[in-house]
Amino acid sequence: MIDLHRLAKILRELKPDEVSVLQTIEALVHRFEYVPIEELEKKIDLEADDILFLLGQLNKVRLVKRQKEHYLGYSITQAGYDALVLYDLAIKDVIVSLGQPYGVGKESTVYRALDPKETEVAVKFLRWGRSSFKKVRRLRRLKDDTISSWMNVSKQAAEREFKALRVMHRLGGLVPEPIAINRHVIVMSQMTGDLLLDMIELERPGVILDQILSQVQLAYHKAELVHGDLSEYNIFVEENEQIIIFDWPQWQPITHPNAHWLLKRDITNILTFFKRRFRITYDVDETLEKLTAGTDRKNKNE
Numbered sequence: 001m002i003d004l005h006r007l008a009k010i011l012r013e014l015k016p017d018e019v020s021v022l023q024t025i026e027a028l029v030h031r032f033e034y035v036p037i038e039e040l041e042k043k044i045d046l047e048a049d050d051i052l053f054l055l056g057q058l059n060k061v062r063l064v065k066r067q068k069e070h071y072l073g074y075s076i077t078q079a080g081y082d083a084l085v086l087y088d089l090a091i092k093d094v095i096v097s098l099g100q101p102y103g104v105g106k107e108s109t110v111y112r113a114l115d116p117k118e119t120e121v122a123v124k125f126l127r128w129g130r131s132s133f134k135k136v137r138r139l140r141r142l143k144d145d146t147i148s149s150w151m152n153v154s155k156q157a158a159e160r161e162f163k164a165l166r167v168m169h170r171l172g173g174l175v176p177e178p179i180a181i182n183r184h185v186i187v188m189s190q191m192t193g194d195l196l197l198d199m200i201e202l203e204r205p206g207v208i209l210d211q212i213l214s215q216v217q218l219a220y221h222k223a224e225l226v227h228g229d230l231s232e233y234n235i236f237v238e239e240n241e242q243i244i245i246f247d248w249p250q251w252q253p254i255t256h257p258n259a260h261w262l263l264k265r266d267i268t269n270i271l272t273f274f275k276r277r278f279r280i281t282y283d284v285d286e287t288l289e290k291l292t293a294g295t296d297r298k299n300k301n302e
């Protein structure tokens with residue numbers, strides 16, 4: 001795992017020329033797995049020796065990788081991408097410092113951070129990563145396992161999540177407020193409270209359940225999307241019985257062939273949880289019927 005605090009320290013010591021060398025490699029890695037030194041010399045307005053020196057420095061702190069076998073070339077590492085994100089977020093005044101992670105998931109790590117007004121915000125690094133991507137590659141015999149291709153997958157996931165947050169937030173939905181996106185990272189408002197999964201007791205579980213279902217309905221009818229990964233793991237319960245739904249990169253538009261199936265799975269997850277823990281029993285099909293009433297999409301591809 002990448003230690004972002006080590007990275008933040010490295011960042012403070014990075015020179016502007018080192019950052020621009022890193023940015024140049026980033027721009028070229030989708031064309032070359034390892035960018036030939038000659039290409040870098042063409043693009044960077046510095047003496048060849050100076051470029052080599054800067055690359056040596058970046059290599060030492062593992063923001064780039066070097067290969068010498070067939071030709072001398074450089075690639076950017078995952079830490080290198082993270083460094084560019086933190087650099088941009090800092091110069092754009094989105095965050096001024098990075099704190100500890102809230103949680104490390106399978107496919108992301110979410111950190112606390114402070115914005116310039118010292119408000120705590122959440123910074124989510126999506127790592128739609130190597131393990132699942134390798135699996136995909138094995139299955140489809142994809143040859144492309146370069147850093148640039150799996151960073152693209154993570155970047156797309158971040159873009160998807162940010163888009164859903166923006167749409168839902170504009171509609172007044174109970175989601176974290178999206179603040180900024182940079183490459184594979186999104187910055188959003190901090191949630192307070194606890195994970196629904198950890199709520200052993202609720203004073204009025206029915207109120208919480210109805211709120212969740214009304215958010216599903218808002219997403220479906222107004223944002224025209226389904227969450228796609230809804231469960232007690234992706235819902236917080238804040239003060240005053242207010243819920244908040246997060247972790248949106250797997251949403252699909254309601255016109256997607258799998259949308260109805262995903263919606264049913266989302267609702268089943270939630271109803272199963274409330275039945276098991278709080279003994280509230282709603283029928284899945286009836287609930288689905290109620291939530292989608294007024295559209296003719298529900299019978300598609302069932």
Ligand SMILES: Nc1ncnc2c1ncn2[C@@H]1O[C@H](COP(=O)(O)OP(=O)(O)O)[C@@H](O)[C@H]1O
Nearest residue numbers: 102103105106107108110122176189190191247
């Ligand atoms: N906006 C936020 N504010 C506070 N904590 C958050 C926020 N977003 C995520 N987290 C924390 O990070 C964990 C993982 O986030 P999540 O978006 O579910 O990613 P994933 O499940 O893909 O790892 C959550 O369970 C929660 O503890």
Ligand SMILES: [Mg+2]
Nearest residue numbers: 105233234247
């Ligand atoms: Mg999650």
